[in-house]
Amino acid sequence: MTSSRPLKIVTLLGSLRQGSYNRIIANALPDLAPADVSITLLPTIGTFPHYDADVQAIGIPAEVSTMGDAIREADGVIIVTPEYNYSIPGVLKNAIDWFSRLPQQPFAGKPLAIQTASMGVIGGARAQYHLRQTLVFLDAIVLNKPEIMVGAVQNKVNADTLTLEDADTRKFIAGQLEAFAAFIRRVG
Amino acid sequence: MTSSRPLKIVTLLGSLRQGSYNRIIANALPDLAPADVSITLLPTIGTFPHYDADVQAIGIPAEVSTMGDAIREADGVIIVTPEYNYSIPGVLKNAIDWFSRLPQQPFAGKPLAIQTASMGVIGGARAQYHLRQTLVFLDAIVLNKPEIMVGAVQNKVNADTLTLEDADTRKFIAGQLEAFAAFIRRVG
Amino acid sequence: MTSSRPLKIVTLLGSLRQGSYNRIIANALPDLAPADVSITLLPTIGTFPHYDADVQAIGIPAEVSTMGDAIREADGVIIVTPEYNYSIPGVLKNAIDWFSRLPQQPFAGKPLAIQTASMGVIGGARAQYHLRQTLVFLDAIVLNKPEIMVGAVQNKVNADTLTLEDADTRKFIAGQLEAFAAFIRRVG
Amino acid sequence: MTSSRPLKIVTLLGSLRQGSYNRIIANALPDLAPADVSITLLPTIGTFPHYDADVQAIGIPAEVSTMGDAIREADGVIIVTPEYNYSIPGVLKNAIDWFSRLPQQPFAGKPLAIQTASMGVIGGARAQYHLRQTLVFLDAIVLNKPEIMVGAVQNKVNADTLTLEDADTRKFIAGQLEAFAAFIRRVG
Numbered sequence: 001m002t003s004s005r006p007l008k009i010v011t012l013l014g015s016l017r018q019g020s021y022n023r024i025i026a027n028a029l030p031d032l033a034p035a036d037v038s039i040t041l042l043p044t045i046g047t048f049p050h051y052d053a054d055v056q057a058i059g060i061p062a063e064v065s066t067m068g069d070a071i072r073e074a075d076g077v078i079i080v081t082p083e084y085n086y087s088i089p090g091v092l093k094n095a096i097d098w099f100s101r102l103p104q105q106p107f108a109g110k111p112l113a114i115q116t117a118s119m120g121v122i123g124g125a126r127a128q129y130h131l132r133q134t135l136v137f138l139d140a141i142v143l144n145k146p147e148i149m150v151g152a153v154q155n156k157v158n159a160d161t162l163t164l165e166d167a168d169t170r171k172f173i174a175g176q177l178e179a180f181a182a183f184i185r186r187v188g
Numbered sequence: 189m190t191s192s193r194p195l196k197i198v199t200l201l202g203s204l205r206q207g208s209y210n211r212i213i214a215n216a217l218p219d220l221a222p223a224d225v226s227i228t229l230l231p232t233i234g235t236f237p238h239y240d241a242d243v244q245a246i247g248i249p250a251e252v253s254t255m256g257d258a259i260r261e262a263d264g265v266i267i268v269t270p271e272y273n274y275s276i277p278g279v280l281k282n283a284i285d286w287f288s289r290l291p292q293q294p295f296a297g298k299p300l301a302i303q304t305a306s307m308g309v310i311g312g313a314r315a316q317y318h319l320r321q322t323l324v325f326l327d328a329i330v331l332n333k334p335e336i337m338v339g340a341v342q343n344k345v346n347a348d349t350l351t352l353e354d355a356d357t358r359k360f361i362a363g364q365l366e367a368f369a370a371f372i373r374r375v376g
Numbered sequence: 377m378t379s380s381r382p383l384k385i386v387t388l389l390g391s392l393r394q395g396s397y398n399r400i401i402a403n404a405l406p407d408l409a410p411a412d413v414s415i416t417l418l419p420t421i422g423t424f425p426h427y428d429a430d431v432q433a434i435g436i437p438a439e440v441s442t443m444g445d446a447i448r449e450a451d452g453v454i455i456v457t458p459e460y461n462y463s464i465p466g467v468l469k470n471a472i473d474w475f476s477r478l479p480q481q482p483f484a485g486k487p488l489a490i491q492t493a494s495m496g497v498i499g500g501a502r503a504q505y506h507l508r509q510t511l512v513f514l515d516a517i518v519l520n521k522p523e524i525m526v527g528a529v530q531n532k533v534n535a536d537t538l539t540l541e542d543a544d545t546r547k548f549i550a551g552q553l554e555a556f557a558a559f560i561r562r563v564g
Numbered sequence: 565m566t567s568s569r570p571l572k573i574v575t576l577l578g579s580l581r582q583g584s585y586n587r588i589i590a591n592a593l594p595d596l597a598p599a600d601v602s603i604t605l606l607p608t609i610g611t612f613p614h615y616d617a618d619v620q621a622i623g624i625p626a627e628v629s630t631m632g633d634a635i636r637e638a639d640g641v642i643i644v645t646p647e648y649n650y651s652i653p654g655v656l657k658n659a660i661d662w663f664s665r666l667p668q669q670p671f672a673g674k675p676l677a678i679q680t681a682s683m684g685v686i687g688g689a690r691a692q693y694h695l696r697q698t699l700v701f702l703d704a705i706v707l708n709k710p711e712i713m714v715g716a717v718q719n720k721v722n723a724d725t726l727t728l729e730d731a732d733t734r735k736f737i738a739g740q741l742e743a744f745a746a747f748i749r750r751v752g
Contacts, residue, residue, distance in 0.1 A: 020241075051278060051279060084288070087276065087281060090239060091282055122525075144704075187705075313689060426658070427653065428610065462701040464657065466655065466661045470657075473648045
């Protein structure tokens with residue numbers, strides 16, 4: 001048993017907006033993590049070009065490779081993302097499309113957790129199952145429960161300080177992080 | 189009844205690669221269309237920036253608005269796309285994410301047909317149902333049948349001349365175009 | 377234009393429980409329907425055997441054929457159903473599996489609307505998209521909007537009188553019925 | 565490491581037809597299993613009543629409880645099923661709906677693999693992702709790869725002897741069973 005093994009987790013953010021609700025959640029994660037678990041936000045995916053096999057033929061962009069390395073070296077990945085049009089944001093899917101082309105595909109066998117937030121009541125649920133289908137192909141090992149779908153997120157953050165204030169949401173997320181750490185230690 | 193009403197259809201291509209198999213299919217469509225149906229390929233979606241609400245706040249990019257106009261003015265839209273990682277290509281989803289923000293959302297009430305092609309046997313089926321879920325939100329009226337999922341597409345095109353040569357595939361696609369024209373005339 | 381054509385709609389209920397929240401909603405529909413629209417609840421699907429091609433080979437059960445006739449003769453169908461285990465209830469899917477084998481498949485070209493209700497906040501959304509995927513194969517013409525997903529349904533009904541009391545929910549549903557009637561008159 | 569731990573796997577069959585292609589595949593599994601892995605076909609799910617909370621209130625049927633025990637005691641489960649109408653067969657979903665109500669839900673934390681077969685080229689892929697979504701709720705740990713989707717299954721079996729004869733298919737399936745055994749030993 002290695003239940004106290006320290007874990008390094010990276011967060012992949014699916015929104016580019018500076019004041020993004022999902023960014024606020026991603027920024028809250030380090031504080032909500034269990035002991036011995038570090039959580040680091042990856043750089044923006046907004047600098048990736050659109051995936052194009054002709055561009056790939058010239059060479060995979062350095063920012064893709066570098067972020068792929070960071071994912072590969074992490075013990076687990078958390079994807080924090082809004083839902084756009086009942087599915088994965090294009091910009092996030094584009095990042096995944098690039099990662100999937102890396103020589104050592106970084107999601108293969110990687111423990112992964114999903115968090116979505118939206119202003120509606122459904123909290124991004126529709127995006128989660130599309131993401132899970134994509135992650136079957138990438139061979140990530142995705143945590144089932146608890147699912148984090150933050151509905152009415154605008155009422156749960158402080159838009160001035162850009163902090164996640166809602167106590168219940170903080171508790172739900174902390175619960176997922178604890179379950180995810182245990183999951184990584186079991187299957188990772 | 190207006191069964192002989194001439195129809196203008198536009199094609200939205202989900203791949204950027206110059207030699208893309210899906211581009212070859214998109215290019216074949218005008219020849220396969222029924223009488224009185226014109227089919228025009230829209231410009232590339234590769235020039236759109238990644239969707240970002242901060243960019244939107246400054247102003248929706250002109251290329252998005254222009255393409256949105258072309259979709260709005262068409263009698264129907266055909267999406268021709270590969271499947272990436274068991275879902276919609278990020279670059280195509282990104283274009284849709286932009287279109288969804290236009291003041292008069294151009295897919296609303298618009299008849300739409302889907303064609304996918306891939307090198308595997310499944311022919312992009314997984315991407316089609318994700319696309320359909322997105323199109324529920326956009327309120328497009330999507331043709332059910334016949335579904336066009338071209339498997340092993342590399343064996344059905346001439347990679348030198350970039351033409352769709354397989355007679356059966358041409359026939360299936362022509363059949364969908366005929367069904368789509370009738371569908372537009374009924375529901376459009 | 378035939379905007380005042382009277383319409384006959386039938387409701388297919390996905391739950392067997394006598395006190396089912398979805399049954400309460402189904403029972404509320406006739407009162408919420410627009411003028412000139414009658415809505416009739418179909419008999420229970422609980423009497424259908426499990427679909428089995430060996431049983432089909434002997435003969436499609438009479439209750440399947442009879443209900444298939446009622447669907448075929450209706451101007452539109454409303455499916456009202458709970459979500460079980462993030463998908464369509466088995467009993468409802470079984471009924472659909474039977475209907476799909478009828479000589480004149482009754483959903484082909486049939487306008488259809490979906491309503492789901494659940495005790496959780498998500499209101500059965502996950503079941504709706506699975507149902508929509510099935511209905512692509514059956515070639516139903518499914519209304520996109522408004523989607524009816526009644527969350528926390530236990531707070532919106534009177535469990536003693538088995539009536540739908542929540543005014544907002546009644547209004548949302550009446551809005552869908554009005555949109556559905558217009559949709560039938562346009563595409564049916 | 566317990567890589568040589570003997571494993572007991574049970575197979576859940578989604579079709580009732582006696583001559584079912586999926587039954588032929590399920591029957592082939594014991595022969596294709598790696599050393600130290602036993603694979604046993606569970607009894608038919610055709611004897612389960614339709615799920616009905618009123619029936620559940622009287623008592624969960626004995627055949628459900630007994631099969632739930634067998635699943636709980638197994639090291640892993642393989643679901644072998646056709647696709648009906650682009651989704652899970654109703655009869656299989658119904659069995660799952662019952663299992664989900666057992667006091668100790670038998671799929672929780674259980675390693676699980678999926679195999680589908682169909683007469684078309686797509687081999688049941690659409691049913692697999694619906695099943696995976698349901699299994700998120702049930703908290704099964706589902707093998708990602710290799711996916712077994714047997715297309716044109718009628719050409720791969722001997723319909724007289726009811727045996728799986730196609731060498732490639734046998735090899736693919738044996739490969740999944742080997743991957744599944746390793747997966748169980750890692751995550752189970």
